[in-house]
Amino acid sequence: MRELKWNNAGELAHACILLSPSEEERARTANTVAAALLCSDPGPVPCGRCRDCRKVREGIHPDLITVRRLGDDKGKQKREISVDQIRAIIADSVVLPNEAERKVYVIEDADRMNLSAQNAALKLLEEPPRGVYFLLLAANAELLLETVRSRCEKLVCQTGEEVLDEESQKLAAAFVRRCAEKDEAKLFRWCSANENLDNAAAVAFLEASIALLRDMLCRRRSSLSLSEKEVYDLETLLEKCLGMLRLNCSVKHVLGLLAVSAING
Numbered sequence: 001m002r003e004l005k006w007n008n009a010g011e012l013a014h015a016c017i018l019l020s021p022s023e024e025e026r027a028r029t030a031n032t033v034a035a036a037l038l039c040s041d042p043g044p045v046p047c048g049r050c051r052d053c054r055k056v057r058e059g060i061h062p063d064l065i066t067v068r069r070l071g072d073d074k075g076k077q078k079r080e081i082s083v084d085q086i087r088a089i090i091a092d093s094v095v096l097p098n099e100a101e102r103k104v105y106v107i108e109d110a111d112r113m114n115l116s117a118q119n120a121a122l123k124l125l126e127e128p129p130r131g132v133y134f135l136l137l138a139a140n141a142e143l144l145l146e147t148v149r150s151r152c153e154k155l156v157c158q159t160g161e162e163v164l165d166e167e168s169q170k171l172a173a174a175f176v177r178r179c180a181e182k183d184e185a186k187l188f189r190w191c192s193a194n195e196n197l198d199n200a201a202a203v204a205f206l207e208a209s210i211a212l213l214r215d216m217l218c219r220r221r222s223s224l225s226l227s228e229k230e231v232y233d234l235e236t237l238l239e240k241c242l243g244m245l246r247l248n249c250s251v252k253h254v255l256g257l258l259a260v261s262a263i264n265g
Helices: 023-038 051-058 083-093 115-126 166-181 184-193 199-217 228-246 251-261
Strands: 015-019 064-067 103-107 132-138 153-156
Touching: 015 023, 023 051, 023 103, 023 132, 064 083, 083 103, 083 115, 166 184, 166 199, 166 228, 184 251, 199 228, 199 251, 228 251
Parallel strands: 015 132, 015 153, 064 103, 103 132
Antiparallel strands: none
């Protein structure tokens, strides 16, 4: 992660976008920043030893509030973070901290906030209550309104790879085109031709594909001949495949799954 930008009073910007295509890296960085903000040790933060740091690490700190997409009646995550969730944050943010001197709100998949939610968050991000901080986790900051981005410090979580490198984006664009063509033979040949990708390259390809599909859902990119449901279902499949790769499933197996499932679900 790039060096955090503290102001002259030793404070981090009250609202930050933590940017990375890796969900794990975003979560890890958010945990570190939250611990630094809540740490009660007088020395360098986060100390990793005080009560606050330990509670952040264990996920039980009452002043660290995580907001994520809710589940639907079938147990699946909803597509967006709703305006009602942001309104709940606004109401809660004026309540004093329970234990620490500050409160930290982590908004997972912040680039999935719908437009009403983003607009509702503007005043809060610009003029938050004293001692309240917001960490917006995002794979693609461009899906956030410019008015939201302008109110936040952007921190790029470094993973050793370029964020959405050019080769990964080319692979993603080619894959999505094959899916849009709905030609199973072409898709099978494409997957077979790329089954020798190493794990890191395959992860980067999947992350770039997910970012592309999210752009389509938000109408920042043409969805080609894919319906909104097809884009959403394909994104869900790719997220599943990304999880499989991170659990050491082989690239060949994952691309095989895409070859048989990306078009017909």
